[in-house]
Amino acid sequence: MSSIIQLLPDHVANQIAAGEVVQRPASVVKELLENSVDAGSTDIKLIVKDAGKTLIQVIDNGKGMNVTDSRLCFERHATSKIRHAEDLFALATKGFRGEALASIAAIAHVEMKTKQEQEELGTHIVIEGSKFVSQDVAVLPKGTSFSVKNLFFNIPARRNFLKSDTVEFRHIVDEFERVALAHPNISFVLYHNGSEMFNLPMANQRQRIVGIFGGRTNEKLVPVNESTEIVQIQGFAVKPEFAKKSRGEQFFFVNNRFIKSGYLHHAVMAAYEGLLKDGCQPGYFIYLEVPPNTIDINIHPTKTEIKFDDEHALYAILRSSVKHSLGQFNVAPVLDFERDANLDTPYTYEGKEAILPTVNVDRNFNPFADEKPVKTSGASSSSTYASPAFRKTDRSASWESLYTGLTTATDETEGIDFEKDEVTGSLFNDGDVEQTIHRTYQIHKKYIVSPIKSGMVIIDQKRAHQRILYEQFLKNITVQQGASQQLLFPLVLHYNKTELDLIKEMQAALENTGFVFSEIKEDQIVVSGLPVNTPESEVSILLEELINDLQQEVPDSSFSQTDSIAKSMARSLAVKTGTLLSEKEQDNMVNSLFACKEPDVSPFNKPTFITVSVEDLDKRFAI
Structure with missing residues (x-):
């Protein structure tokens, strides 16, 4: 009986790997930008046409590759980042599995131009669907230019699953922002259909955030800084009054790598407890630095999820640091037990005794007296006059006199008919009783x-x-x-x-x-x-x-x-x-x-x- 298990051809295996690595044009953008960052670039340009469906090009001024490396980088699991299995737990770079370029070359037309600084000539390679079309020597500047054209040209079903250009370009911008925020020391430029969308020069973290999200973002940010043996936290939290309904401006970076973590997000939400309106989400840009051997990056194909050794301690530190920053900058309400200086007793009163108030009583005052009492002779200077109440002398008339004459006034109005507001009947003879009944509840x-x-x-x-x-x-x-x-x-x-x-x-x-x-x-x-x-x-x-x-x-x-x-x-x-x-x-x-x-x-x-x-x-x- 013949065997039924066989090895897959390389081009089939590459397309299967591409299903995990390349989900949409934004996935290609992420992999190419991260490769440029790993190459030590200081200037990176991203050129996109038709939301990446027609062209994705990344140009950098990194260290480039020689002839051998430029050909070998398209092989499966070919990487310069790791040598041993132990290196997986001491990673300081972005890409390390060696699947990205092989997967991209399997489903697109790829053109790469690369040159090292010490070399006089560079290498120009063209690949279509994992097949090497040409490899030539060319005069090139230092660095690498990687062009991906006609994505999913040989997998039309995958191309049909792509969304509209607006949605796909939004995903590209998301990946661009994540890499740019993680590396403010690198200048980034993004062009879409010939127009410049972003031009971000080298800057610090705050300037990079403002450069991406607009000038008014600066007034929204509250600095967050904390340094412990477990983690070093830097970044910014957005003031509660600028919270949004959507979860847009929320970024976690671990060792300059963007991650998604519902657990850490819950820690930040706990710090904002009592400060947000219902349904609102706070914004934050949190940069975490942890020892590489305390995290596992290789648990997700896109490397956006990380496993921490001590999540509970990280949760507590992050929550307290964000809450401390919000309180420190008078964003969160705090209890202030310091007394007000205006309420303190002046120092000049330190040796003085308290003076008790004196109460003067007029014992001759009679509220029922008809006449105003006069000042008693021989009274001391501290005596006072009686109250001026009841000054009228004609108090012989009783209170009943106030109501005299009302009966005669009532008798005079007996013959007058007043107009009444009462409704005696319906406006229409055939009025429907149901008109007064509630029709809805x-x-x-x-x-x-x-x-x-x-x-x-x-x-x-x-x-x-x-x-x-x-x-x-x-x-x-x-x-x-x-x-x-x-x-x-x-x-x-x-x-x-x-x-x-x-x-x-x-x-x-x-x-x-x-x-x-x-x-x-x-x-x-x-x-x-x-x-x-x-x-x-x-x-x-x-x-x-x-x-x-x-x-x-x-x-x-x-x-x-x-x-x-x-x-x-x-x-x-x-x-x-x-x-x-x-x-x-x-x-x-x-x-x-x-x-x-x-x-x-x-x-x-x-x-x-x-x-x-x-x-x-x-x-x-x-x-």
């Missing part, structure tokens, strides 16, 4: 119950309002007739460059819903008009959630950007669960819902109402 500030002929309908007020607003915004954007209310004082909102590009992209659609942008600058926008019934306090939250939805692409598939904008705005402005509605508001919501084209479901394909028939109720009461 609100239950637990969440559901609206309305009777129908066959029973009753129970409506989810939040989902129903989402459907109403969604169709309204969709109509306004399509017809381009959105009503707007002008602001007396325009709103000035600040965003980074990536977010501003998204706002410019959807500016026309937003203006059709009622927004009026009077000015859009490099790091801010000026809003002078809002859609009708949009609270001014909700504008920043609405735009923030809209940007986040477009970056991550709203779930349940949106067929266009217009649809995405309408969905996001409807979700942000809809009535929240727990809002008390008046009877008129309930009736209006019921009528508006059933006037929609698709009242059965919300914009996110969830039911808006259910019906309960009288037969169902009878069955529940049946014995």
